[in-house]
Amino acid sequence: MTIKYIPVFVKNIEDGVSFFKNKLGCTTMDIMILNNTAYQLMQINGICLALTVDETNSGAKTRVIFNSDDCLKDYHNLKSTGIAFNTPPQYLPIGLAAEFNDDYGNEYVLLEERNYNDL
Amino acid sequence: MDYSKTLTNNNKILCETREHRYQIQCTDDFTLKFALSGNEVYRLGRRELSIYPDSFLILNKGTQYTSKIDSQTPVEVFSIAYDQNFLNDFNNAYANTDSSLLDNPVALQTDFNETIYPFKGDMKFNITHLKNNIERGLQDELLINEYLHHSLINYHRIYQSEIFNKSEKLAFTNKKTRVEIMRRLNSAKEYMYTNYNKNVLLEDLAQHSCLSVNHLLRTFKQAFNSSPHQFLTQLRLQRAQLLLRGTEYSINDIVCMVGFECPSSFIRLFKNKYKTTPMKFRKLAA
Incomplete structure (x- = not known):
């Protein structure tokens, strides 16, 4: 068993697609219907996100952690697409990480894991 | 790849x-110097x-030096040589914030110990990352400066852990004495970093650092x-690791x-420190 799709709740599919496509560089895939709920599938480096509208207004939020080979470079590139980061990259025991939000309250972390035990 | 970028x-x-x-040469600006091989x-x-x-x-602005390869x-x-205005902006943007002043008491310092870190x-x-990106053709100066800014953050932290925190451990109440010791x-x-592959005598080390042998032993341990x-020994093992990984020299x-006298004591110390033998380490690193 493996993880197939990661749901991300948005207020409006069209705006959500625009954010993921234009700012994060995801590619748009099919629409999937599951239990009468529509999911817009978006792909980024082999991982599939499933954008869906929170019909129940339950305030559901998602936190996605992106892997980065070079956090400073990705931070800089994402900033130039118009993403407002909550903080500049921070040094953590696990590596370097920067956080940003979308317009729907979902949280994203750009994480470059660093092995400090290596030479 | 050779390049010089201003x-x-x-x-x-x-x-x-x-x-x-x-x-x-004489440094025009605060400079970080690295030897990435050799x-x-x-x-x-x-x-x-x-x-x-x-x-x-690190070399401060205006230091005269000779370098030899x-x-x-x-x-x-x-x-990397940092322009003075960039350093001033760094101090204003990073070091002068309240939180970093609390975390980082060396933040406002501009003249650092010219030593090996x-x-x-x-x-x-x-x-x-910076070097790899430049070699892949990175031209975006904003991103290059982002790396340079972060290298300064990293240097401040290294300075704090290597110099400031260690001098705080010295058992002298007078700050000036702590700084001088x-x-x-x-x-x-530095003497050990430079002469690690020779026979380093404690007397020479004490003389080089202008401390008596007893004083050196006591304060070195404190810091x-x-x-x-x-x-x-740790330094020699670390340098042996670099050679095992990056060269094809035999263990002997x-x-x-790296200055060890016999292979058996080297292998024993290596095994104690890294929980593997030099040969196994080399195979894994290959």
Whole structure:
């Protein structure tokens, strides 16, 4: 068993697609219907996100952690697409990480894991 | 790949590979110096400082020095010189914030100890990314400056852990005494960084650092939590690791090159420290 799709709740599919496509560089895939709920599938480096509208207004939020080979470079590139980061990259025991939000309250972390035990 | 890059804000990045070179220079700006392969020897007045891939050197603005590369294999050196305005902006943007002042009491310092620091952790990751990106053709100066800004953050942290925190551990109430003893202990450390592959006598080390043998032993242990002998052994093992990983020299050659007297004690110490034998380490690293 493996993880197939990661749901991300948005207020409006069209705006959500625009954010993921234009700012994060995801590619748009099919629409999937599951239990009468529509999911817009978006792909980024082999991982599939499933954008869906929170019909129940339950305030559901998602936190996605992106892997980065070079956090400073990705931070800089994402900033130039118009993403407002909550903080500049921070040094953590696990590596370097920067956080940003979308317009729907979902949280994203750009994480470059660093092995400090290596030479 | 050799290049010399001067950014619009006058920060400079230099990378060159040489087997032989001798230079007499004076730094225009605060500079970080790295030897990414092999080693380069700097002379500052009477002090000799040798840097290897596990260490780097900082030079303050206006320091006169000579540098020498004399090697059978190519030595790749990398340096960053920060323009004074960039440093001032860094201090305003990063170091003067309330939270960082609390976290980082050395934040406002602008004149740092010109000595050898360990090249590891975030500093190593960021410099490696910067170098790789420049070699892949990165031209975006905003991003290059982002790396340079972060290298300064990394340097401040290294300075804090290597100099400030260690001098705080010295059992002297007078701050000036702590600073002076730390300066002398650093020269003992430099001496070991530079002469690790020779027979280092405690008397020579004490004389070099202008401390009596007893005083050196006591204060070194307070600051670094290890005796000079333990420090030197760790350094030799670390340099042996670099050679095991990056060269094809035999174990026996490496034992001599890093200053150990016999292979059996080297293998025993290596195994104690890294929980593996030098041969197994080399195979895994290949």
